[in-house]
Amino acid sequence: MRLRPYEIELVGEVEGRSLLHLQCHFGIDTLSWARLGARVTGADFSPAAIELARSLADELGFPDARFVQANLYDLPDALEGEFDIVYTSRGVLGWLPDVRAWARVVAHFLAPGGTFFITEIHPVVQVFENEGVASGELRLTYPYWEHAEALTFEVKGSYADPAADVGVQTEHGWDHGLGEIVTALIDAGLRIESLIEHPFLAWKADFLVEDPHEVGTWRLPPGSAGELPLMFSLRATKPV
Numbered sequence: 001m002r003l004r005p006y007e008i009e010l011v012g013e014v015e016g017r018s019l020l021h022l023q024c025h026f027g028i029d030t031l032s033w034a035r036l037g038a039r040v041t042g043a044d045f046s047p048a049a050i051e052l053a054r055s056l057a058d059e060l061g062f063p064d065a066r067f068v069q070a071n072l073y074d075l076p077d078a079l080e081g082e083f084d085i086v087y088t089s090r091g092v093l094g095w096l097p098d099v100r101a102w103a104r105v106v107a108h109f110l111a112p113g114g115t116f117f118i119t120e121i122h123p124v125v126q127v128f129e130n131e132g133v134a135s136g137e138l139r140l141t142y143p144y145w146e147h148a149e150a151l152t153f154e155v156k157g158s159y160a161d162p163a164a165d166v167g168v169q170t171e172h173g174w175d176h177g178l179g180e181i182v183t184a185l186i187d188a189g190l191r192i193e194s195l196i197e198h199p200f201l202a203w204k205a206d207f208l209v210e211d212p213h214e215v216g217t218w219r220l221p222p223g224s225a226g227e228l229p230l231m232f233s234l235r236a237t238k239p240v
C-alpha cells in the first residue's frame with residue numbers, strides 16, 4: 001500500500017464507490033484504492049504505463065480494474081460516465097500546460113455529490129532550484145504563476161528511476177499558482193471543502209532532508225529558521 005494514511009482519511013470511505021484516478025502512471029495507487037474496495041478506473045497517456053497497469057491488475061487479482069490510455073485533455077472523448085470520486089496525486093500538475101482545462105476535465109467526470117481529491121507538491125516549492133543546492137538553501141529560480149512556454153530540463157534517468165539507462169532526456173514542465181489551481185476548480189463548478197498545506201514532501205529535493213523516522217518523507221532541515229509548505233491536499237465536491 002503506497003497511499004498515505006492522511007489521504008485515505010481525507011478521501012473517506014471508498015468501499016463500493018466508483019473512483020477515477022487521473023494520471024495514474026502504472027496504477028499502483030489505483031490498485032491500492034481497489035484493495036480498499038473502490039471500483040477503479042485509471043487513466044494516463046503513457047502506453048507503457050497503461051500496459052504495465054493492466055498486467056499488474058491481472059497479477060494482483062483485480063479483474064474489474066479498468067485502465068484507459070488517453071491524454072487527460074482528450075479523456076472526455078475516450079471515457080464515458082461519471083464517478084463518485086476523482087483522485088490524482090504526487091507529481092501531476094507540472095506535466096500540464098493549462099490548469100483551467102484540467103479542472104474542467106475533473107468536473108466533467110465527477111458525479112453530482114461526488115468528491116475530488118488531489119495531494120500534490122505545493123506550487124511555492126517549485127520556485128526554488130531543486131538540484132545542486134545545499135540542504136536548507138532556498139534559491140529563488142523558477143516562475144510561480146502559470147506560463148505559456150514550457151520550462152525545459154535536460155535530465156538523466158527518469159523520475160521513476162533516476163538510475164535508469166535511458167540517456168539524457170528533455171523534460172517539459174509548467175507551474176501553476178495555488179490561487180490559480182483553486183480558482184480553476186471553483187470556476188469549473190466545484191465547492192472546495194478543505195485545503196491543507198503539509199510540512200513534508202513525498203520525494204527528494206536537494207534543499208530538503210529525509211526524515212530519519214519516515215523513509216520517503218522529506219522536510220526542511222531541523223533547526224531551519226521559518227517554515228515552508230511543501231505539499232498541499234485539496235478536497236472538493238460537485239454540488240448536487
Ligand SMILES: C[S@@+](CC[C@H](N)C(=O)[O-])C[C@H]1O[C@@H](n2cnc3c(N)ncnc32)[C@H](O)[C@@H]1O
Pocket residue numbers: 023024025026027028029043044045046049070071072073089090091092095096159
Ligand atoms: C509523476 S507521474 C504520477 C505518479 C503517480 N502519482 C504515482 O505515484 O504513480 C505523472 C503521470 O502523468 C502522466 N501524464 C502526464 N501528462 C499527461 C497528460 N497530458 N495526460 C495523461 N497523462 C499524463 C505521465 O504519463 C505520468 O504517468
